[in-house]
Protein backbone atom coordinates (compact mmCIF):
# COMPACT_ATOMS: atom_id res chain seq x y z
CA UNK A 1 0.00 0.00 0.00
CA UNK A 2 1.08 3.57 -0.63
CA UNK A 3 0.14 7.00 0.66
CA UNK A 4 1.64 10.45 1.16
CA UNK A 5 1.13 10.87 4.91
CA UNK A 6 0.95 7.82 7.16
CA UNK A 7 -0.29 8.57 10.68
CA UNK A 8 0.18 5.87 13.31
CA UNK A 9 -2.41 6.19 16.09
CA UNK A 10 -6.10 7.04 15.71
CA UNK A 11 -6.32 8.91 19.03
CA UNK A 12 -7.30 12.58 19.27
CA UNK A 13 -3.95 13.85 17.91
CA UNK A 14 -3.79 11.42 14.97
CA UNK A 15 -7.42 11.91 13.92
CA UNK A 16 -7.21 15.69 14.15
CA UNK A 17 -4.12 15.69 11.91
CA UNK A 18 -5.95 13.48 9.40
CA UNK A 19 -8.83 15.96 9.44
CA UNK A 20 -6.48 18.95 9.09
CA UNK A 21 -5.22 17.39 5.83
CA UNK A 22 -8.72 16.99 4.33
CA UNK A 23 -9.28 19.00 1.14
CA UNK A 24 -5.60 18.69 0.24
CA UNK A 25 -4.09 16.75 -2.64
CA UNK A 26 -2.47 14.36 -0.16
CA UNK A 27 -3.43 10.72 0.28
CA UNK A 28 -3.62 10.12 4.04
CA UNK A 29 -3.65 6.83 5.94
CA UNK A 30 -4.26 6.25 9.66
CA UNK A 31 -3.13 2.99 11.25
CA UNK A 32 -4.82 2.23 14.57
CA UNK A 33 -4.10 -0.83 16.68
CA UNK A 34 -7.59 -1.07 18.18
CA UNK A 35 -10.58 -2.32 16.19
CA UNK A 36 -12.64 0.38 14.43
CA UNK A 37 -15.56 0.12 16.88
CA UNK A 38 -13.22 1.14 19.73
CA UNK A 39 -12.52 4.48 18.07
CA UNK A 40 -16.00 4.93 16.52
CA UNK A 41 -17.74 4.43 19.87
CA UNK A 42 -14.98 5.01 22.44
CA UNK A 43 -15.83 3.96 25.98
CA UNK A 44 -16.06 6.49 28.83
CA UNK A 45 -12.54 6.80 30.26
CA UNK A 46 -13.15 9.23 33.15
CA UNK A 47 -11.03 12.03 31.61
CA UNK A 48 -12.68 15.42 31.41
CA UNK A 49 -10.62 17.66 29.14
CA UNK A 50 -10.35 21.36 29.99
CA UNK A 51 -10.13 22.97 26.55
CA UNK A 52 -8.43 26.31 25.93
CA UNK A 53 -10.21 28.78 23.66
CA UNK A 54 -7.60 28.07 21.01
CA UNK A 55 -8.43 24.34 21.10
CA UNK A 56 -12.15 25.12 20.86
CA UNK A 57 -11.46 27.24 17.76
CA UNK A 58 -9.37 24.39 16.26
CA UNK A 59 -12.10 21.82 16.92
CA UNK A 60 -14.63 24.17 15.30
CA UNK A 61 -12.40 24.61 12.24
CA UNK A 62 -12.03 20.81 12.02
CA UNK A 63 -15.82 20.36 12.02
CA UNK A 64 -15.70 18.32 15.24
CA UNK A 65 -17.11 20.85 17.72
CA UNK A 66 -20.71 20.70 16.50
CA UNK A 67 -20.61 16.89 16.84
CA UNK A 68 -20.17 17.13 20.63
CA UNK A 69 -23.36 16.64 22.70
CA UNK A 70 -24.10 20.20 23.99
CA UNK A 71 -25.28 18.95 27.40
CA UNK A 72 -21.83 17.39 27.96
CA UNK A 73 -19.99 20.70 27.57
CA UNK A 74 -19.51 22.34 30.98
CA UNK A 75 -18.22 25.88 31.64
CA UNK A 76 -15.26 26.38 33.97
CA UNK A 77 -15.44 29.97 35.25
CA UNK A 78 -12.64 30.12 37.77
CA UNK A 79 -9.76 27.96 38.99
CA UNK A 80 -8.34 28.04 42.54
CA UNK A 81 -5.15 26.49 43.85
CA UNK A 82 -5.04 25.65 47.57
CA UNK A 83 -2.18 24.40 49.75
CA UNK A 84 -2.90 22.14 52.74
CA UNK A 85 -4.73 24.04 55.50
CA UNK A 86 -3.40 27.43 54.32
CA UNK A 87 -6.08 30.10 53.86
CA UNK A 88 -4.25 31.49 50.81
CA UNK A 89 -5.63 30.57 47.46
CA UNK A 90 -4.29 31.43 44.05
CA UNK A 91 -7.22 32.22 41.86
CA UNK A 92 -7.58 32.48 38.08
CA UNK A 93 -10.73 34.01 36.75
CA UNK A 94 -11.79 35.64 33.53
CA UNK A 95 -12.25 39.25 34.70
CA UNK A 96 -10.66 41.56 32.15
CA UNK A 97 -10.60 38.95 29.38
CA UNK A 98 -13.90 39.77 27.76
CA UNK A 99 -15.92 37.62 30.17
CA UNK A 100 -17.12 34.15 29.31
CA UNK A 101 -15.75 30.99 30.88
CA UNK A 102 -12.04 30.39 31.45
CA UNK A 103 -12.33 27.04 29.73
CA UNK A 104 -14.91 24.46 28.65
CA UNK A 105 -14.81 20.90 29.97
CA UNK A 106 -15.63 18.06 27.58
CA UNK A 107 -15.33 14.29 28.23
CA UNK A 108 -12.35 12.81 26.38
CA UNK A 109 -14.38 9.97 24.85
CA UNK A 110 -16.79 12.51 23.33
CA UNK A 111 -13.88 14.39 21.72
CA UNK A 112 -12.53 11.12 20.29
CA UNK A 113 -15.97 10.16 19.01
CA UNK A 114 -16.50 13.59 17.39
CA UNK A 115 -13.09 13.46 15.70
CA UNK A 116 -13.78 9.95 14.37
CA UNK A 117 -17.09 11.10 12.86
CA UNK A 118 -15.44 14.19 11.38
CA UNK A 119 -13.00 12.00 9.37
CA UNK A 120 -15.14 8.93 8.69
CA UNK A 121 -16.21 9.96 5.19
CA UNK A 122 -13.11 11.96 4.28
CA UNK A 123 -12.37 11.07 0.63
CA UNK A 124 -8.56 11.28 0.82
CA UNK A 125 -8.35 9.15 3.98
CA UNK A 126 -7.91 5.39 4.49
CA UNK A 127 -8.35 4.05 7.99
CA UNK A 128 -6.60 0.74 8.77
CA UNK A 129 -7.63 -0.66 12.13
CA UNK A 130 -6.87 -3.75 14.20
CA UNK A 131 -3.11 -3.85 13.67
CA UNK A 132 -0.13 -2.05 15.18
CA UNK A 133 3.26 -1.27 13.69
CA UNK A 134 6.11 -3.80 13.91
CA UNK A 135 8.96 -2.19 11.93
CA UNK A 136 9.94 1.08 10.24
CA UNK A 137 12.56 1.66 7.51
CA UNK A 138 13.43 5.08 6.15
CA UNK A 139 15.56 6.20 3.20
CA UNK A 140 16.07 9.51 1.46
CA UNK A 141 12.88 9.28 -0.62
CA UNK A 142 10.31 7.36 1.42
CA UNK A 143 9.48 5.50 4.59
CA UNK A 144 8.27 1.92 4.76
CA UNK A 145 6.17 0.67 7.67
CA UNK A 146 5.48 -3.00 8.40
CA UNK A 147 2.32 -3.87 10.29
CA UNK A 148 1.96 -6.67 12.84
CA UNK A 149 -0.45 -8.46 10.49
CA UNK A 150 2.21 -8.66 7.74
CA UNK A 151 0.99 -5.80 5.52
CA UNK A 152 3.38 -3.02 4.59
CA UNK A 153 2.83 0.62 3.62
CA UNK A 154 5.17 3.12 2.01
CA UNK A 155 4.70 6.83 2.52
CA UNK A 156 6.47 10.13 1.97
CA UNK A 157 5.94 11.24 5.58
CA UNK A 158 5.39 9.12 8.70
CA UNK A 159 3.72 10.70 11.74
CA UNK A 160 3.81 9.04 15.16
CA UNK A 161 0.65 9.77 17.19
CA UNK A 162 0.72 6.53 19.13
CA UNK A 163 0.70 7.74 22.77
CA UNK A 164 3.35 8.73 25.29
CA UNK A 165 4.91 5.25 25.16
CA UNK A 166 5.14 5.49 21.36
CA UNK A 167 6.37 2.34 19.63
CA UNK A 168 7.04 4.30 16.44
CA UNK A 169 9.23 6.77 18.35
CA UNK A 170 11.24 3.81 19.60
CA UNK A 171 11.46 2.22 16.12
CA UNK A 172 12.72 5.56 14.76
CA UNK A 173 15.49 5.47 17.39
CA UNK A 174 14.30 8.67 19.11
CA UNK A 175 15.02 8.65 22.83
CA UNK A 176 12.68 10.31 25.36
CA UNK A 177 12.85 11.59 28.95
CA UNK A 178 10.50 9.26 30.83
CA UNK A 179 9.62 10.04 34.45
CA UNK A 180 7.54 7.37 36.18
CA UNK A 181 6.22 9.25 39.18
CA UNK A 182 5.17 6.31 41.38
CA UNK A 183 1.78 7.98 41.83
CA UNK A 184 -1.60 7.23 40.36
CA UNK A 185 -4.48 9.50 39.44
CA UNK A 186 -8.09 8.42 39.93
CA UNK A 187 -10.76 10.23 37.91
CA UNK A 188 -14.35 9.76 38.96
CA UNK A 189 -17.56 11.63 38.14
CA UNK A 190 -19.50 12.47 41.31
CA UNK A 191 -22.74 14.19 42.26
CA UNK A 192 -22.74 16.40 45.37
CA UNK A 193 -25.09 18.36 47.62
CA UNK A 194 -23.56 21.86 47.24
CA UNK A 195 -23.21 24.01 44.12
CA UNK A 196 -19.68 24.40 42.67
CA UNK A 197 -20.52 27.72 40.88
CA UNK A 198 -18.33 26.68 37.97
CA UNK A 199 -15.17 26.86 40.13
CA UNK A 200 -12.43 24.26 39.68
CA UNK A 201 -10.28 23.60 42.73
CA UNK A 202 -6.83 22.06 42.85
CA UNK A 203 -6.04 21.29 46.47
CA UNK A 204 -2.48 20.15 47.24
CA UNK A 205 -2.92 18.55 50.63
CA UNK A 206 -0.40 16.45 52.57
CA UNK A 207 0.09 13.03 50.90
CA UNK A 208 -2.77 13.65 48.46
CA UNK A 209 -3.88 16.04 45.74
CA UNK A 210 -7.60 16.48 45.17
CA UNK A 211 -8.99 18.40 42.23
CA UNK A 212 -12.68 19.05 41.62
CA UNK A 213 -13.57 20.01 38.07
CA UNK A 214 -17.07 21.46 37.67
CA UNK A 215 -19.53 19.67 35.37
CA UNK A 216 -23.10 20.70 34.51
CA UNK A 217 -25.51 20.49 37.45
CA UNK A 218 -24.31 19.50 40.90
CA UNK A 219 -21.69 17.22 39.44
CA UNK A 220 -17.91 17.30 39.32
CA UNK A 221 -15.04 15.23 38.08
CA UNK A 222 -13.15 14.27 41.23
CA UNK A 223 -9.44 13.81 40.51
CA UNK A 224 -7.49 12.17 43.31
CA UNK A 225 -3.71 11.66 43.17
CA UNK A 226 -2.03 9.31 45.63
CA UNK A 227 1.11 7.19 45.87
CA UNK A 228 0.49 4.07 43.74
CA UNK A 229 0.26 1.73 46.78
CA UNK A 230 -2.27 3.91 48.62
CA UNK A 231 -4.34 4.18 45.43
CA UNK A 232 -4.75 0.38 45.28
CA UNK A 233 -6.76 0.47 48.49
CA UNK A 234 -9.01 3.33 47.33
CA UNK A 235 -9.53 1.76 43.90
CA UNK A 236 -10.79 -1.45 45.54
CA UNK A 237 -13.71 0.35 47.30
CA UNK A 238 -17.25 -0.14 46.06
CA UNK A 239 -19.17 2.91 44.79
CA UNK A 240 -20.87 3.75 48.11
CA UNK A 241 -17.61 3.53 50.07
CA UNK A 242 -15.74 5.49 47.39
CA UNK A 243 -18.34 8.30 47.56
CA UNK A 244 -17.78 8.49 51.35
CA UNK A 245 -14.01 8.36 50.93
CA UNK A 246 -14.02 11.24 48.42
CA UNK A 247 -16.37 13.26 50.67
CA UNK A 248 -13.97 12.74 53.59
CA UNK A 249 -10.83 13.46 51.58
CA UNK A 250 -12.38 16.68 50.26
CA UNK A 251 -13.46 17.58 53.81
CA UNK A 252 -17.13 17.86 52.83
CA UNK A 253 -16.59 21.18 50.97
CA UNK A 254 -19.25 20.25 48.39
CA UNK A 255 -21.39 18.25 50.84
CA UNK A 256 -21.90 14.52 50.48
CA UNK A 257 -20.63 12.98 47.26
CA UNK A 258 -21.91 9.97 45.37
CA UNK A 259 -20.22 8.15 42.53
CA UNK A 260 -21.99 8.91 39.24
CA UNK A 261 -19.84 6.96 36.75
CA UNK A 262 -17.13 4.28 37.08
CA UNK A 263 -13.76 5.48 38.41
CA UNK A 264 -10.63 5.10 36.24
CA UNK A 265 -7.06 4.97 37.53
CA UNK A 266 -4.01 6.16 35.54
CA UNK A 267 -0.42 5.50 36.70
CA UNK A 268 1.38 8.84 36.27
CA UNK A 269 4.37 9.21 33.95
CA UNK A 270 5.59 12.25 32.05
CA UNK A 271 7.55 11.98 28.80
CA UNK A 272 9.36 14.41 26.52
CA UNK A 273 10.93 13.19 23.26
CA UNK A 274 14.55 14.31 22.67
CA UNK A 275 13.57 15.13 19.07
CA UNK A 276 10.18 15.66 17.47
CA UNK A 277 11.44 14.65 14.03
CA UNK A 278 13.67 12.14 12.25
CA UNK A 279 14.32 11.70 8.52
CA UNK A 280 10.86 11.54 6.85
CA UNK A 281 9.09 11.35 10.22
CA UNK A 282 7.54 13.58 12.91
CA UNK A 283 6.04 13.05 16.36
CA UNK A 284 2.81 14.74 17.47
CA UNK A 285 0.50 14.62 20.51
CA UNK A 286 1.62 12.60 23.52
CA UNK A 287 4.23 10.80 21.36
CA UNK A 288 6.11 14.14 21.37
CA UNK A 289 5.14 15.50 24.81
CA UNK A 290 3.41 13.49 27.54
CA UNK A 291 2.37 16.15 30.07
CA UNK A 292 1.41 15.63 33.72
CA UNK A 293 -2.40 16.04 33.70
CA UNK A 294 -2.38 18.48 36.64
CA UNK A 295 -2.22 21.59 34.44
CA UNK A 296 -4.61 20.12 31.84
CA UNK A 297 -2.45 20.82 28.80
CA UNK A 298 -1.75 17.43 27.15
CA UNK A 299 -4.56 17.37 24.61
CA UNK A 300 -4.39 21.14 24.08
CA UNK A 301 -0.69 20.87 23.19
CA UNK A 302 -1.34 17.80 21.05
CA UNK A 303 -3.91 19.71 19.06
CA UNK A 304 -1.44 22.56 18.65
CA UNK A 305 1.30 20.16 17.45
CA UNK A 306 -0.87 18.68 14.71
CA UNK A 307 -2.02 22.15 13.60
CA UNK A 308 1.60 23.32 13.29
CA UNK A 309 2.64 20.23 11.31
CA UNK A 310 -0.48 20.30 9.10
CA UNK A 311 0.11 23.95 8.19
CA UNK A 312 3.71 23.29 7.10
CA UNK A 313 2.80 20.11 5.19
CA UNK A 314 -0.11 21.78 3.39
CA UNK A 315 2.05 24.76 2.44
CA UNK A 316 4.75 22.43 1.04
CA UNK A 317 2.22 20.30 -0.87
CA UNK A 318 0.54 23.43 -2.25
CA UNK A 319 3.79 24.75 -3.67
CA UNK A 320 5.04 21.40 -4.98
CA UNK A 321 7.77 21.06 -2.32
CA UNK A 322 8.78 17.91 -0.43
CA UNK A 323 6.28 17.42 2.45
CA UNK A 324 9.01 15.73 4.53
CA UNK A 325 11.95 18.02 3.71
CA UNK A 326 14.52 18.21 6.51
CA UNK A 327 14.04 22.01 6.72
CA UNK A 328 10.25 21.62 7.14
CA UNK A 329 10.68 19.02 9.88
CA UNK A 330 13.24 21.25 11.65
CA UNK A 331 10.77 24.16 11.61
CA UNK A 332 8.06 21.92 13.02
CA UNK A 333 10.36 20.70 15.78
CA UNK A 334 11.50 24.21 16.71
CA UNK A 335 7.97 25.67 16.78
CA UNK A 336 6.54 22.87 18.90
CA UNK A 337 9.52 22.82 21.26
CA UNK A 338 9.06 26.55 21.91
CA UNK A 339 5.34 26.01 22.55
CA UNK A 340 5.75 22.98 24.81
CA UNK A 341 9.05 23.13 26.74
CA UNK A 342 8.20 26.06 29.09
CA UNK A 343 4.81 24.52 29.93
CA UNK A 344 6.33 21.09 30.47
CA UNK A 345 9.06 22.48 32.76
CA UNK A 346 6.63 24.72 34.70
CA UNK A 347 4.17 21.85 35.21
CA UNK A 348 6.90 19.50 36.47
CA UNK A 349 8.18 22.23 38.82
CA UNK A 350 4.66 22.71 40.21
CA UNK A 351 4.24 18.95 40.71
CA UNK A 352 7.59 18.68 42.54
CA UNK A 353 6.90 21.71 44.71
CA UNK A 354 3.42 20.58 45.70
CA UNK A 355 4.14 16.91 46.34
CA UNK A 356 7.28 17.36 48.42
CA UNK A 357 6.30 16.49 52.01
CA UNK A 358 9.36 17.96 53.77
CA UNK A 359 8.52 20.86 56.15
CA UNK A 360 10.71 23.29 54.13
CA UNK A 361 8.77 22.49 50.98
CA UNK A 362 5.44 23.09 52.71
CA UNK A 363 6.60 26.58 53.70
CA UNK A 364 7.86 27.19 50.16
CA UNK A 365 4.42 26.23 48.82
CA UNK A 366 2.68 28.63 51.12
CA UNK A 367 5.14 31.38 50.20
CA UNK A 368 4.55 30.71 46.49
CA UNK A 369 0.81 31.07 46.94
CA UNK A 370 1.16 34.27 48.99
CA UNK A 371 3.53 35.78 46.44
CA UNK A 372 1.42 34.49 43.56
CA UNK A 373 -1.75 35.97 45.00
CA UNK A 374 -0.02 39.39 45.07
CA UNK A 375 1.26 39.15 41.51
CA UNK A 376 -1.71 40.11 39.40
CA UNK A 377 0.53 40.17 36.33
CA UNK A 378 1.49 36.51 36.71
CA UNK A 379 -2.12 35.57 37.36
CA UNK A 380 -3.23 37.51 34.32
CA UNK A 381 -0.55 35.88 32.15
CA UNK A 382 -1.73 32.39 33.11
CA UNK A 383 -5.36 33.33 32.58
CA UNK A 384 -4.49 34.80 29.18
CA UNK A 385 -2.76 31.53 28.25
CA UNK A 386 -5.90 29.56 29.08
CA UNK A 387 -8.00 32.03 27.17
CA UNK A 388 -5.70 32.18 24.12
CA UNK A 389 -7.61 32.25 20.90
Ligand SMILES: Cc1cc2nc3c(=O)[nH]c(=O)nc-3n(C[C@H](O)[C@H](O)[C@H](O)COP(=O)(O)OP(=O)(O)OC[C@H]3O[C@@H](n4cnc5c(N)ncnc54)[C@H](O)[C@@H]3O)c2cc1C
Pocket residue numbers: 008009010011012013014031032033034047048049050051108131132133161162163164167168185187266284285286287293295296297298299300301302
Ligand atom coordinates in the same frame (compact mmCIF):
# COMPACT_ATOMS: atom_id res chain seq x y z
C1 LIG B 1 -6.58 11.65 33.84
C2 LIG B 1 -6.20 12.50 32.68
C3 LIG B 1 -6.76 13.76 32.53
C4 LIG B 1 -6.40 14.56 31.45
N1 LIG B 1 -6.92 15.83 31.36
C5 LIG B 1 -6.54 16.64 30.36
C6 LIG B 1 -7.06 17.98 30.25
O1 LIG B 1 -7.86 18.44 31.06
N2 LIG B 1 -6.66 18.76 29.21
C7 LIG B 1 -5.77 18.30 28.27
O2 LIG B 1 -5.42 19.05 27.34
N3 LIG B 1 -5.27 17.04 28.34
C8 LIG B 1 -5.63 16.20 29.36
N4 LIG B 1 -5.12 14.93 29.42
C9 LIG B 1 -4.19 14.48 28.38
C10 LIG B 1 -4.88 13.93 27.13
O3 LIG B 1 -5.82 12.94 27.48
C11 LIG B 1 -3.81 13.35 26.21
O4 LIG B 1 -2.82 14.35 25.99
C12 LIG B 1 -4.38 12.93 24.84
O5 LIG B 1 -5.30 11.88 24.99
C13 LIG B 1 -3.25 12.44 23.93
O6 LIG B 1 -3.76 12.13 22.66
P1 LIG B 1 -2.89 11.29 21.62
O7 LIG B 1 -3.75 11.12 20.43
O8 LIG B 1 -1.56 11.91 21.46
O9 LIG B 1 -2.61 9.89 22.34
P2 LIG B 1 -3.62 8.78 22.86
O10 LIG B 1 -4.89 9.36 23.35
O11 LIG B 1 -2.80 7.96 23.80
O12 LIG B 1 -3.96 7.92 21.55
C14 LIG B 1 -3.00 7.09 20.93
C15 LIG B 1 -3.69 6.15 19.95
O13 LIG B 1 -2.69 5.37 19.29
C16 LIG B 1 -3.05 3.99 19.29
N5 LIG B 1 -1.80 3.22 19.28
C17 LIG B 1 -0.91 3.06 20.28
N6 LIG B 1 0.14 2.33 19.87
C18 LIG B 1 -0.08 2.01 18.58
C19 LIG B 1 0.65 1.28 17.60
N7 LIG B 1 1.84 0.74 17.88
N8 LIG B 1 0.13 1.14 16.36
C20 LIG B 1 -1.09 1.70 16.05
N9 LIG B 1 -1.83 2.41 16.95
C21 LIG B 1 -1.33 2.57 18.18
C22 LIG B 1 -3.87 3.84 20.57
O14 LIG B 1 -4.73 2.71 20.48
C23 LIG B 1 -4.63 5.17 20.63
O15 LIG B 1 -5.84 5.12 19.90
C24 LIG B 1 -5.47 14.10 30.50
C25 LIG B 1 -4.91 12.82 30.64
C26 LIG B 1 -5.26 12.04 31.72
C27 LIG B 1 -4.63 10.67 31.88
